[in-house]
Structures are given as structure tokens and as C-alpha cells.
Amino acid sequence: MSDHDHDHDHDHGGAHHPRPESEAELRTRALEALLVEKGLISTDAVDAVVEMYENDVGPQNGAKVVARAWVDPDYRHRLLEDGTSAIAELGFGGAEGSKMTVVENTPGVHNVIVCTLCSCYPWPVLGLPPTWYKSAAYRARVVAEPRAVLAEFGLEIGSDVDLRVWDSSAEVRYLVLPERPPGTDGMTEEELAGLVPRDAMIGTAVALQPEAAR
Amino acid sequence: MDGIHDMGGMQGFGDAVWPGSEAAVHHPWELRVFALNMLSGLQGLEGGDLGFRDRIESMPADQYLESSYYERWLWRVEQAMIAGGTIEPNAVEEWMERLRRGEEPPASSDPSLATRAIEELRKPYPLAPAADPRFAVGDRIRVRRMRPKGHTRCPRYVRGASGVVDRIQGEDHLPEGGGGGARETVYGVAFSSRELWGASEEDTWTVLIDLWESYLEPEGGAHE
Numbered sequence: 247m248s249d250h251d252h253d254h255d256h257d258h259g260g261a262h263h264p265r266p267e268s269e270a271e272l273r274t275r276a277l278e279a280l281l282v283e284k285g286l287i288s289t290d291a292v293d294a295v296v297e298m299y300e301n302d303v304g305p306q307n308g309a310k311v312v313a314r315a316w317v318d319p320d321y322r323h324r325l326l327e328d329g330t331s332a333i334a335e336l337g338f339g340g341a342e343g344s345k346m347t348v349v350e351n352t353p354g355v356h357n358v359i360v361c362t363l364c365s366c367y368p369w370p371v372l373g374l375p376p377t378w379y380k381s382a383a384y385r386a387r388v389v390a391e392p393r394a395v396l397a398e399f400g401l402e403i404g405s406d407v408d409l410r411v412w413d414s415s416a417e418v419r420y421l422v423l424p425e426r427p428p429g430t431d432g433m434t435e436e437e438l439a440g441l442v443p444r445d446a447m448i449g450t451a452v453a454l455q456p457e458a459a460r
Numbered sequence: 461m462d463g464i465h466d467m468g469g470m471q472g473f474g475d476a477v478w479p480g481s482e483a484a485v486h487h488p489w490e491l492r493v494f495a496l497n498m499l500s501g502l503q504g505l506e507g508g509d510l511g512f513r514d515r516i517e518s519m520p521a522d523q524y525l526e527s528s529y530y531e532r533w534l535w536r537v538e539q540a541m542i543a544g545g546t547i548e549p550n551a552v553e554e555w556m557e558r559l560r561r562g563e564e565p566p567a568s569s570d571p572s573l574a575t576r577a578i579e580e581l582r583k584p585y586p587l588a589p590a591a592d593p594r595f596a597v598g599d600r601i602r603v604r605r606m607r608p609k610g611h612t613r614c615p616r617y618v619r620g621a622s623g624v625v626d627r628i629q630g631e632d633h634l635p636e637g638g639g640g641g642a643r644e645t646v647y648g649v650a651f652s653s654r655e656l657w658g659a660s661e662e663d664t665w666t667v668l669i670d671l672w673e674s675y676l677e678p679e680g681g682a683h684e
Contacts, residue, residue: 270489270528270530270531270534271487271489272556272559272560273534273538273552273556274489274492274493274496274534275489275492275555275559275565276552276553276554276555276556276558276559277496277534277537277538277552277555278492278496278565279555279558279559279565279566280547280551280552280555281496281499281500281505281547282565282566282567282568283555283566284546284547285568286503286505286546287496287499287500287503287570287573288568288569288570288573288574289566289567289568289569290568290569290570290571290573290574291495291499291570291573291574291577292492292495292496292499293574294574294575294577294578295494295495295498295499295577295578295581296488296491296492296494296495298578298581299491299494300491330584330586334584339582339584340581340582340583340584341498341580341581341582341583343584344584344585344586344587345586345587345629345630347629347648362466362467362468362615362617363465363466363467363468363513363613363615364465364513364516365529373484374484374485374494375484376481376482376483376484377480377481377482377483377484377486377529378476378477378478378481378482380529381473381476381481382467382470382473382525383473383474383475383476384476385467385468386467386468386469386470386471386473387471387473387476388476389468389469389617389656389667390468390469390617390656390657391660391662392662392665393662393665394662395476398475398476398477399476399477405662405663405664408665408666409665409666410665410666410667410668411665411666411667411668412668412669413468413615413667413668413669413670414670415613415614415615415669415670415671416613416629416632416635416646416670416671416672417587417632417646417670418587418629418646418648418670
């Protein structure tokens with residue numbers, strides 16, 4: 247029935263033929279052992295890459311970009327003109343973020359990001375993609391029935407809003423600049439970054455209200 | 461290739477959100493698979509004439525649908541290393557058996573490789589500026605009909621559709637044929653939802669997608 251890229255330990259009604267989860271884990275350990283034994287890679291290099299994406303690279307980076315754009319109109323202008331360079335000003339860039347386009351939500355425009363062919367995603371600012379982003383359902387549907395998909399995320403986009411769906415089919419990666427919530431005038435940049443959940447930068451959510459963030 | 465991975469517009473996959481779908485990874489092995497994929501490229505352990513995505517797309521369709529995301533990556537990296545002669549086809553199974561019998565996997569340290577891996581992942585590879593774009597922003601184009609055997613970045617759902625050049629993204633190698641093809645201008649092209657899907661109860665929205673120049677022809681300008 248449904249194919250999601252979920253793991254197989256919480257099957258939710260799909261006609262799957264789940265292999266034991268431990269098979270993939272065992273196979274991964276075997277492959278790493280084989281490559282280490284051959285001297286082709288090192289355990290600490292694997293650890294270093296894992297730690298980079300566990301600790302350093304994630305949506306906290308994108309939230310800093312958004313907060314800076316909210317408080318600094320010149321930065322916002324540079325970000326929308328040349329996303330890659332403006333994001334690099336804050337120290338973020340690299341794999342899957344070499345050509346960044348930032349698209350701005352306004353009261354009349356809502357943007358949402360997808361990769362229908364695989365799972366292209368701006369790693370340097372958002373980290374690795376959530377499971378739903380990689381799922382068949384999201385990839386298949388958000389270009390063809392975006393308002394229904396966004397409603398499943400709890401986001402109602404009216405028919406009067408210019409809804410723009412960006413399919414990252416080439417090497418450009420997209421980041422949504424969400425609207426700054428009202429009632430945040432006195433907040434610091436750091437506090438504002440706390441109002442920017444990952445999904446608001448994909449376009450399946452909006453920024454948090456200040457009271458919701460507390 | 462017109463495989464199962466080309467999912468835009470398909471139906472029958474269920475809900476977009478379900479419990480647990482917010483997480484990026486569910487098990488520690490998934491991040492190790494991610495790291496093995498990064499390191500195998502860096503160390504030149506792969507062979508064959510398929511690029512990263514071409515290889516995943518070569519997975520049989522039923523296996524693709526039954527595999528989780530990082531199971532596909534695990535399959536990809538192993539196949540690419542077998543194709544490169546780095547590992548023997550049954551070598552992973554042999555190590556699985558050794559681990560099942562309780563053997564401890566080896567550990568090793570190579571700080572310079574760890575450093576190089578992080579540096580590589582932080583290195584930018586910007587697109588070149590477009591040198592000689594055939595189309596200008598605002599031009600009306602039509603996406604060519606095609607049925608490519610190998611990898612393409614032209615999804616089925618835009619083929620034959622008319623759109624408008626929204627922006628010029630730069631210049632990049634054609635991804636067909638392992639990614640080493642000629643450089644072409646890449647355009648961001650905007651399509652109206654009605655052009656792609658007909659009338660809908662959701663009317664209307666815009667789909668914007670990046671397409672290489674040879675996927676496009678002037679609207680009404682070509683005779684096919």
C-alpha cells in the first residue's frame with residue numbers, strides 16, 4: 247500500500263516484507279570492518295563524519311541565517327540576491343550547499359521545497375533530511391497536491407496565496423526564509439533563531455509564535 | 461531512466477506525515493552508512509560508469525520500494541565498490557558471518573583521513589556562471605519528450621509541458637552518462653499547475669524546477 251522510507255520496526259499498515267532491521271546494521275558493520283581491515287578507511291574518519299552531521303551541521307545553522315535576515319535588512323537583501331555568499335558569511339557551506347537559493351515567504355507568497363527524483367536537501371544549513379522528506383508520499387504528492395500535503399503538516403495555505411513548489415532537480419539547493427512572527431520586536435537574534443524550526447525552512451511549517459517557543 | 465525513483469505526481473503512497481517521520485535518522489548504523497558513502501568517494505574506492513544517483517536508480521524497482529533510504533545508500537556503496545574491484549562480491553557476507561560468530565571488528569586511526577574528509581565536506585563547488593544561454597528570463601519554453609535509458613534530471617511530469625524561464629542558475633555538466641557530459645546552462649523554469657496537472661480542486665500553484673538547456677526547446681519554435 248504505502249511506501250515510506252521509514253524503518254521497518256514500526257510498520258504502519260503497508261504491505262511490506264520487512265527484513266530484520268539488524269540485517270542492515272550487521273551489513274553496515276561488516277562493510278566497515280572489511281574496509282578497515284583492508285586499510286582503505288579508518289574508524290576515526292567514519293566517526294569524524296558521523297560527529298560532524300550529528301553535532302555541527304543541522305537546522306540550527308539555518309535558523310541563524312533566518313534570524314540574521316530578520317534583524318538585518320542589508321543581510322536579508324544579500325541573502326535573497328546570492329544565498330551561497332550570504333550563508334558563507336555565517337560560516338556555512340560545502341557539500342549539498344554549493345549553490346544556494348533562498349526564497350522568501352510573505353503574506354501573499356508561500357514557498358515549499360522538494361526533490362521528486364531523490365532527496366536533495368541543503369545539508370550545510372539544515373543537516374540531513376527528515377524521513378518524510380525522503381518518502382515516496384511527499385516526493386510524489388507535493389508537486390501535484392501541495393495544499394493537501396501541507397494540510398497534513400497542519401498548515402493551511404489559502405487559494406489566494408501564491409504557492410510556489412521548488413523541485414531541486416539539479417545542483418541548486420533551496421532554503422525558505424519564513425516570515426518573522428508578530429510580537430518579536432524586542433527579541434535578540436539568538437532568541438529569534440529559537441523561533442525557526444527546521445520545517446519552517448523547508449516550507450511545511452511557519453515560524454513559531456514567541457509564546458509557543460517558551 | 462524512467463524508474464520508480466521518478467515519483468513526481470504518482471499516487472497511492474499514502475500520507476506524507478506519520479509517527480516517527482520527523483527524525484532524520486533512526487539508528488546509528490544509518491549515519492555510518494552515510495559516512496562510508498562519503499569516504500568511499502573521497503578515497504576513490506568506486507568504479508563503473510554510474511554516478512551516485514544513477515547507481516541507486518539501477519536498483520530493481522521492487523527492492524527500491526522495500527528499502528529504507530539508508531538501506532539504498534548501503535546497497536549503492538557496496539555495489540560501487542564491487543564494480544571498482546575494491547571488494548569481492550562475497551566479502552561483506554564473509555564479514556557478516558565473522559561478526560555473527562562474535563568476532564570483534566577491527567578499529568583503526570588515521571587522523572589525516574578524518575581531517576581530509578571534513579575538509580572535503582566543507583569545500584564549496586559552485587556552479588560556473590552561464591557563458592552562452594540560449595534562453596532568457598521570461599522566455600516561453602517547452603520541455604522535450606524523451607525516454608532516456610540512463611540517468612536524467614528531467615522528471616517525467618514536466619516532459620511536454622510549457623513553462624517560463626524564471627531564472628538562469630549557471631552552467632553545469634549534463635548529468636546523463638555518469639555526469640561527465642558537456643556543460644550546459646541550467647534554468648529555473650516555472651510551470652503553472654494547470655499546465656502540469658489540469659484543473660484541480662486546489663487551483664492554482666506554481667512548480668519551479670531546474671532543467672538543463674538540452675531538455676528544452678522554444679515553445680512553438682521547434683518542429684517535431
